[in-house]
Amino acid sequence: MTRSDVIHRATRCVTRGDFAHTLARRLALATESQKPNNHAALRAYLSDELRPVLETMGFVCHFLTTEAAPEMPFMLAERIEDPALPTLLSYGHGDVVFGDAANWRAGLDPWQLIEEQDRWYGRGSADNKGQHTINLLALEQVYLARGARLGFNCKLLFEMGEEIGSPGLAEVCRQHAALLAADIFIASDGPRLHADSPTLFLGSRGCINFKLHVQERDRAYHSGNWGGLLSNPGTQLANAIATLVDGSGKILIDDLLPPPLTPALRTILQDVVPAGNPGDPDIDPHWGEPGLSAAEKLLGWNALEVLSFVTGNPARPVNAIPASATAVCQLRFVVGTDSDRLIDHVRRHLAQYGYGHITVELLNSSPATRFDPQNPLVDWVLDLMREISGKNPTLLPNLGGSLPNDVFADILGLPTLWIPHSYPTCGQHAVNEHLLRPVVEEGLAIMTGLFWELGEQGSALLAKHREYSLE
Numbered sequence: 001m002t003r004s005d006v007i008h009r010a011t012r013c014v015t016r017g018d019f020a021h022t023l024a025r026r027l028a029l030a031t032e033s034q035k036p037n038n039h040a041a042l043r044a045y046l047s048d049e050l051r052p053v054l055e056t057m058g059f060v061c062h063f064l065t066t067e068a069a070p071e072m073p074f075m076l077a078e079r080i081e082d083p084a085l086p087t088l089l090s091y092g093h094g095d096v097v098f099g100d101a102a103n104w105r106a107g108l109d110p111w112q113l114i115e116e117q118d119r120w121y122g123r124g125s126a127d128n129k130g131q132h133t134i135n136l137l138a139l140e141q142v143y144l145a146r147g148a149r150l151g152f153n154c155k156l157l158f159e160m161g162e163e164i165g166s167p168g169l170a171e172v173c174r175q176h177a178a179l180l181a182a183d184i185f186i187a188s189d190g191p192r193l194h195a196d197s198p199t200l201f202l203g204s205r206g207c208i209n210f211k212l213h214v215q216e217r218d219r220a221y222h223s224g225n226w227g228g229l230l231s232n233p234g235t236q237l238a239n240a241i242a243t244l245v246d247g248s249g250k251i252l253i254d255d256l257l258p259p260p261l262t263p264a265l266r267t268i269l270q271d272v273v274p275a276g277n278p279g280d281p282d283i284d285p286h287w288g289e290p291g292l293s294a295a296e297k298l299l300g301w302n303a304l305e306v307l308s309f310v311t312g313n314p315a316r317p318v319n320a321i322p323a324s325a326t327a328v329c330q331l332r333f334v335v336g337t338d339s340d341r342l343i344d345h346v347r348r349h350l351a352q353y354g355y356g357h358i359t360v361e362l363l364n365s366s367p368a369t370r371f372d373p374q375n376p377l378v379d380w381v382l383d384l385m386r387e388i389s390g391k392n393p394t395l396l397p398n399l400g401g402s403l404p405n406d407v408f409a410d411i412l413g414l415p416t417l418w419i420p421h422s423y424p425t426c427g428q429h430a431v432n433e434h435l436l437r438p439v440v441e442e443g444l445a446i447m448t449g450l451f452w453e454l455g456e457q458g459s460a461l462l463a464k465h466r467e468y469s470l471e
Contacts, residue, residue, distance in 0.1 A: 010141040010448040024113035027122035033095035042160035045094040046075040069168030086458035087153040089182035092132030093162035096124040118437040126426040131188040138447035151455020185414040195423035201396035206368030220320035233325035234311030240355040249287040255345035259336040269295040279425035367406040
């Protein structure tokens with residue numbers, strides 16, 4: 001059996017309908033983690049849907065819990081063939097966002113797999129049931145082709161709360177670090193850069209949401225009687241935000257900026273062109289940090305966004321000076337940003353501009369991560385992707401969005417390699433979510449070949465990785 005043989009067997013699972021049959025069964029399970037009291041359905045996805053499939057491949061499944069999120073289920077499936085072999089850790093999440101069935105296009109149902117031309121519609125098809133189904137099928141084909149063995153040890157961690165911020169995931173990884181110990185992390189989530197471009201990304205931008213609030217008085221006052229005499233909190237807050245980010249999206253507070261882009265990072269991003277897919281919005285070329293390309297702005301720099309701004313009653317405005325104003329802002333940031341002290345930086349900055357009375361409150365945060373793009377593991381994956389797909393793959397130093405990659409990179413200390421099987425306009429988190437069949441076929445071929453070669457050359461490859469890490 002050769003790599004080409006096992007890849008051919010894997011892609012036949014798509015043409016025969018095996019993949020669609022499995023995905024349809026999984027999409028039918030309404031695993032909405034945002035839905036209250038849905039924990040039984042979330043656990044059932046792991047215990048009744050995934051566990052039987054994994055046990056047929058000799059995986060031993062453990063349910064993990066943590067006091068930080070006692071009702072949130074986690075499952076670790078492990079197959080240890082030989083302690084001397086390399087160990088792969090992979091990850092997936094079986095929860096989805098709200099189905100929102102009433103707003104899907106006529107003829108579509110979020111809980112039913114519906115195929116139209118090259119699109120497979122259904123909630124979770126792209127995020128993340130379809131993606132981890134591809135990877136599990138690739139593992140299965142390697143397992144069968146090698147005569148009931150993989151050629152490496154494998155651990156699979158599944159959670160059911162990624163869409164609500166992965167509650168308990170970090171604690172599970174800390175508490176069970178020994179059980180989750182591995183040599184390499186490979187998983188799939190998020191989108192490719194473009195539908196026809198196989199993509200590898202090495203981490204994600206971090207994200208911090210924070211609230212700004214001005215409370216001037218306990219009620220509104222008539223603007224005719226008091227206008228010009230009472231300070232307007234909406235006006236104050238608008239001008240305070242304008243000291244943080246200008247009218248073209250450039251960040252004005254130096255403490256919120258990342259380190260300058262390195263020559264190596266610029267080289268990686270020089271051929272990356274975001275957007276341009278059907279359905280993508282037109283990029284505003286003059287928005288953001290001047291002098292940077294679109295890829296550098298998205299993947300190598302920070303962005304400060306105003307997500308909401310409320311003063312008075314926008315739905316029913318009255319002739320009154322409002323009593324308060326509130327804005328929720330967000331910083332998307334890359335590795336090297338002083339994110340731990342963001343709130344202190346913003347408070348100090350606002351005070352310097354005379355806005356010390358504006359309260360600054362941290363709402364939530366996730367760290368930025370980026371595996372070293374010059375590590376030999378990266379070239380190994382890129383070379384395999386190129387050989388298998390016949391295309392030049394896209395390398396992203398990190399995703400523009402955020403994933404819980406920090407638990408694998410920082411808590412477990414693993415090299416993190418993400419190979420997504422979706423694309424930017426897949427409808428993720430929106431109505432009409434779908435997978436593209438050509439991306440499924442290509443992704444399945446890539447993952448099958450990658451897992452096959454991990455069994456062939458994993459030990460030598462990881463020796464190179466360790467040698468590089470010691471330099």
